[in-house]
Amino acid sequence: MKFDHILIRYGELTLKTKNRMMFVYALRDRMRKALKGFDVDVKANRDRAYIEINDEDPHQVIDKLMNISGILSTSPVVKIEKSDEAMKETVMKFAENIKAGETFKIEVKRADKNYHLDTFGVQQLLGGHVMSNTEHMTVDVKNPDYKIMVEVRQDAIYMYYESIKGLGGLPLGTGGKALLMLSGGIDSPVAGIDVMKRGVEIEAIHFHSPPYTSPQATDKVKKLVDIMSDRTGFDIKLHIVPFTELQTTIYDKVPDNLSMTSTRRIMLRIAEQLAKNIGGEAIVNGENLGQVASQTLTSMYAINEVTSMPVLRPLLTLEKNDIVKMARKMGTYETSILPFEDCCTIFKPNAPKTKPNLESVKKFESGVDFDSMIEKAIENIKIYTPNHKVEAEDDFSDLL
Amino acid sequence: MIYFDNAATTKPFKEALETFNTTSEKYFYNTASIHQAGKNAAKLLEAARKQILDLMYLPDYDLVFTSSATESNNIAILSTLRHKKQFGKTILTSELEHPSIVNVLAEMKDEGFIVKYIKTTSVGKIDLEDFKEKLDSDVIFVTTMSLNNIIGSVQPIEQMVKILEDYPKAHFHVDATQGIGKTDIDYKGVDTISISAHKFNGVKGAGGLFVKTLSNLHPVFYGGGHEYNVRSGTVNLPGITAMTKALRLTLEEARSVNIRLNDFNGQIRDAVKDLKSIKVQPKDAPYIVNMSFVGAKGEVVVNALSKRGILVSTTSACASRLAELNETLLALKNPDDVIEGSIRISMGHYTTQDDVDALVTALKSVYEELGDVLK
Numbered sequence: 208m209k210f211d212h213i214l215i216r217y218g219e220l221t222l223k224t225k226n227r228m229m230f231v232y233a234l235r236d237r238m239r240k241a242l243k244g245f246d247v248d249v250k251a252n253r254d255r256a257y258i259e260i261n262d263e264d265p266h267q268v269i270d271k272l273m274n275i276s277g278i279l280s281t282s283p284v285v286k287i288e289k290s291d292e293a294m295k296e297t298v299m300k301f302a303e304n305i306k307a308g309e310t311f312k313i314e315v316k317r318a319d320k321n322y323h324l325d326t327f328g329v330q331q332l333l334g335g336h337v338m339s340n341t342e343h344m345t346v347d348v349k350n351p352d353y354k355i356m357v358e359v360r361q362d363a364i365y366m367y368y369e370s371i372k373g374l375g376g377l378p379l380g381t382g383g384k385a386l387l388m389l390s391g392g393i394d395s396p397v398a399g400i401d402v403m404k405r406g407v408e409i410e411a412i413h414f415h416s417p418p419y420t421s422p423q424a425t426d427k428v429k430k431l432v433d434i435m436s437d438r439t440g441f442d443i444k445l446h447i448v449p450f451t452e453l454q455t456t457i458y459d460k461v462p463d464n465l466s467m468t469s470t471r472r473i474m475l476r477i478a479e480q481l482a483k484n485i486g487g488e489a490i491v492n493g494e495n496l497g498q499v500a501s502q503t504l505t506s507m508y509a510i511n512e513v514t515s516m517p518v519l520r521p522l523l524t525l526e527k528n529d530i531v532k533m534a535r536k537m538g539t540y541e542t543s544i545l546p547f548e549d550c551c552t553i554f555k556p557n558a559p560k561t562k563p564n565l566e567s568v569k570k571f572e573s574g575v576d577f578d579s580m581i582e583k584a585i586e587n588i589k590i591y592t593p594n595h596k597v598e599a600e601d602d603f604s605d606l607l
Numbered sequence: 608m609i610y611f612d613n614a615a616t617t618k619p620f621k622e623a624l625e626t627f628n629t630t631s632e633k634y635f636y637n638t639a640s641i642h643q644a645g646k647n648a649a650k651l652l653e654a655a656r657k658q659i660l661d662l663m664y665l666p667d668y669d670l671v672f673t674s675s676a677t678e679s680n681n682i683a684i685l686s687t688l689r690h691k692k693q694f695g696k697t698i699l700t701s702e703l704e705h706p707s708i709v710n711v712l713a714e715m716k717d718e719g720f721i722v723k724y725i726k727t728t729s730v731g732k733i734d735l736e737d738f739k740e741k742l743d744s745d746v747i748f749v750t751t752m753s754l755n756n757i758i759g760s761v762q763p764i765e766q767m768v769k770i771l772e773d774y775p776k777a778h779f780h781v782d783a784t785q786g787i788g789k790t791d792i793d794y795k796g797v798d799t800i801s802i803s804a805h806k807f808n809g810v811k812g813a814g815g816l817f818v819k820t821l822s823n824l825h826p827v828f829y830g831g832g833h834e835y836n837v838r839s840g841t842v843n844l845p846g847i848t849a850m851t852k853a854l855r856l857t858l859e860e861a862r863s864v865n866i867r868l869n870d871f872n873g874q875i876r877d878a879v880k881d882l883k884s885i886k887v888q889p890k891d892a893p894y895i896v897n898m899s900f901v902g903a904k905g906e907v908v909v910n911a912l913s914k915r916g917i918l919v920s921t922t923s924a925c926a927s928r929l930a931e932l933n934e935t936l937l938a939l940k941n942p943d944d945v946i947e948g949s950i951r952i953s954m955g956h957y958t959t960q961d962d963v964d965a966l967v968t969a970l971k972s973v974y975e976e977l978g979d980v981l982k
Binding site: 423558603606 | 626643655850857
């Protein structure tokens with residue numbers, strides 16, 4: 208059985224009436240980007256899209272589409288001309304894959320109401336044809352081992368076995384823009400993709416403190432952005448903020464057990480400012496209630512105090528195991544666990560407060576002119592745009 | 608000189624030596640250094656580790672690189688036994704083991720462990736019925752080689768794994784040193800597995816220990832914490848990459864090599880079958896023929912062949928200077944004179960038809976020369 212197309216069904220997009228084609232084209236472009244390197248042709252219609260796959264493996268193509276929001280499901284299909292004969296010929300090829308003793312059912316959708324056979328007619332034609340030309344097959348309409356799906360549409364007839372669930376959600380661009388705080392750990396990439404699923408475009412912010420943090424730590428975050436962009440088909444812009452001066456100042460001026468709270472507050476202030484600059488309406492982070500000292504309710508209260516912008520925490524109540532699973536599925540996990548020190552781990556105090564007192568934090572901060580340092584940090588932001596080619600692993604194949 | 612002692616060691620593949628050289632030149636850095644060059648070397652190390660695990664079909668295992676199978680065996684035994692002492696005292700092993708197992712177990716006896724030997728069948732395999740009988744809740748360690756180095760008998764590792772499923776307390780160690788490329792054993796389920804590069808055309812000084820559950824393994828000597836803190840000491844990256852290359856080539860060509868060696872094995876057995884003072888041990892893995900010139904001393908036969916340009920060994924190079932009778936041949940209930948007169952002919956990747964022809968001629972000529980003493 209050789210499939211020639213992938214059928215793409217849209218998600219909640221079908222609820223949108225206005226600007227629908229704009230979303231459709233945006234989705235099409237992201238699929239094209241995600242499928243760069245494959246010999247495929249993506250065509251998007253108003254109600255569904257078809258990808259002509261030539262000689263590519265349909266499941267490899269589908270795998271690339273699994274993290275694109277707005278796709279409800281996909282199916283490898285065979286496209287055939289609209290005639291009874293063509294249907295009969297193709298249905299036999301599907302039947303050949305079904306083993307003796309397994310049951311089947313033919314399910315028909317007839318979108319083209321003008322086709323000369325109605326739904327029941329197509330079912331009878333194909334079911335009868337299979338039964339009289341094979342000896343091993345049994346029909347079971349309730350619990351078949353195989354469903355052979357036939358869709359009669361205006362342009363052609365499509366036949367397939369399976370529908371593979373996609374990410375669902377809304378297509379990107381329908382939900383505004385947010386800024387993702389990307390530390391390099393396991394959680395934040397997952398949080399970012401989760402928000403993107405609701406149609407929100409994201410840019411990312413990362414803090415580095417050279418020479419305390421190594422270039423590898425920054426490279427790691429760039430690679431995460433590459434992977435996320437690759438998986439979502441959307442170029443995530445990364446803003447890299449020089450944080451050394453602020454970090455060492457906090458280290459000097461704020462007592463050890465409150466320095467973590469202050470650091471987070473300053474980071475959030477910078478994130479808020481940058482979010483406004485890029486036209487964002489929210490900040491996203493990978494915080495998970497109670498996971499570490501800065502993620503207790505009391506800490507969140509003290510840290511969040513610096514901004515009135517919504518801070519989205521999509522992983523707030525998830526189990527760590529589930530987050531790890533999601534990261535593995537997205538392909539960011541292996542990069543996230545690379546052991547490079549980020550600014551949070553290097554300046555980590557010995558005993559950070561799990562219940563920091565907001566008033567005392569404010570008191571210590573008031574003695575320092577953080578505003579001008581923050582302004583300077585934002586001015587010196589470096590921007591990285593993903594090149595979409597996930598950095599190839601070093602090639603040792605000759606050597607080994 | 609024609610080499611028939613591949614069970615002792617093998618000639619490195621040219622490609623493995625190239626890898627050794629390139630690694631020594633371009634990646635001489637310490638894999639534990641945190642500068643970029645050290646990190647690249649570490650990446651190469653991890654790529655090698657992954658490739659070996661994939662090649663062995665053990666993707667979920669860990670692999671600790673060591674200097675040799677002897678070291679791997681020592682780590683597996685010492686590390687496990689010290690931490691299992693409280694759960695039991697009995698160790699089961701075969702009668703066919705290599706000195707790097709036998710001698711460590713002898714030490715362990717002094718520490719209060721009880722070593723029991725599983726019986727051997729007439730063709731040199733572990734007797735599974737006897738194995739089942741000897742297993743009980745006091746057994747904490749079972750160890751065997753996957754392929755015997757004296758006669759080449761392949762051990763029923765997969766069946767042993769199955770049987771041991773009912774004894775989760777028992778750690779199963781397999782010394783696979785001779786087995787690589789010679790037999791198609793599935794090692795999945797075995798707790799620890801030793802290999803050594805120079806037995807499959809890698810270089811000397813590189814070995815490995817596959818580990819199912821890394822946290823069960825503890826260092827037996829101490830240092831800078833390399834190799835998961837199990838085996839400290841600067842990592843021998845050139846030896847390891849050369850071993851990786853050699854393993855790939857060995858396994859890629861194993862099928863065709865074994866078909867050829869199987870044919871040679873038959874030719875050698877055929878050539879001596881009418882010589883009545885020669886007794887040949889049962890055949891299993893194709894690369895080994897063990898035969899005895901009954902009445903002569905094995906050492907005399909080795910020297911006589913050596914004079915004719917043919918290099919074979921008496922029992923095993925690792926033990927051939929010990930005067931005692933070989934334990935494998937004893938376990939097979941051979942009479943003393945058969946054991947004393949035995950030589951091991953072991954072929955390898957580079958063995959040719961011409962080599963086999965020369966060997967056959969030399970065997971016959973030595974047989975004539977020794978005619979008087981043979982029984």
